[in-house]
Amino acid sequence: MARRHHYRRRTSEPAELDMTTFLNLMVVLVPFLLITAVFSRITIVELSLPSAVGGAAPTDPSFRMEVIVRDEGLELSDGSSVLATIPKLGDEYDLETLSSMVMSLKRNHPDDDDASVLLEPHIEYDHLIQVMDAVRSAELPQLGDEEATRVALFTEISIGDAP
Numbered sequence: 001m002a003r004r005h006h007y008r009r010r011t012s013e014p015a016e017l018d019m020t021t022f023l024n025l026m027v028v029l030v031p032f033l034l035i036t037a038v039f040s041r042i043t044i045v046e047l048s049l050p051s052a053v054g055g056a057a058p059t060d061p062s063f064r065m066e067v068i069v070r071d072e073g074l075e076l077s078d079g080s081s082v083l084a085t086i087p088k089l090g091d092e093y094d095l096e097t098l099s100s101m102v103m104s105l106k107r108n109h110p111d112d113d114d115a116s117v118l119l120e121p122h123i124e125y126d127h128l129i130q131v132m133d134a135v136r137s138a139e140l141p142q143l144g145d146e147e148a149t150r151v152a153l154f155t156e157i158s159i160g161d162a163p
Helices: 020-039 095-108 125-136
Strands: 065-069 073-077 082-087 114-119 137-140 149-152 156-161
Touching (some): 065 095, 065 125, 073 095, 082 095, 095 125, 114 125, 125 156
Parallel strands (some): 065 114, 114 156
Antiparallel strands (some): 065 073
């Protein structure tokens, strides 16, 4: 019969974990994450995109403003005819003129909130955002030391490709 060697297990204290490297990492990471979190801001703009499913045609055609962003400038239309053409000022679009024309259209159609921004291919994303901001709201000029007031214009914006 073979002899079995029985070793008695020693009952010693468990080894301690060295947490210094982990704590050093946290000392560096936590302030970095807090600093970068302050500068990040998310803004959400709700858009209504065209659907592939065709619905019933509206019975009473209402006014729908369209802004067509082209390489040469901006076109403002009511869906059937071009109301105004705003040429580019150098490399930038004339957003002040667009804003004043949109405000006059809003005065004529106060109950309508629908607008479309249509883009030609290769238009920069920044130009799309600037045009959408000009269509959605405008700053009213104030007299004296009063604060400027922003008014909502056409808040329901759809985007698409220019014809």
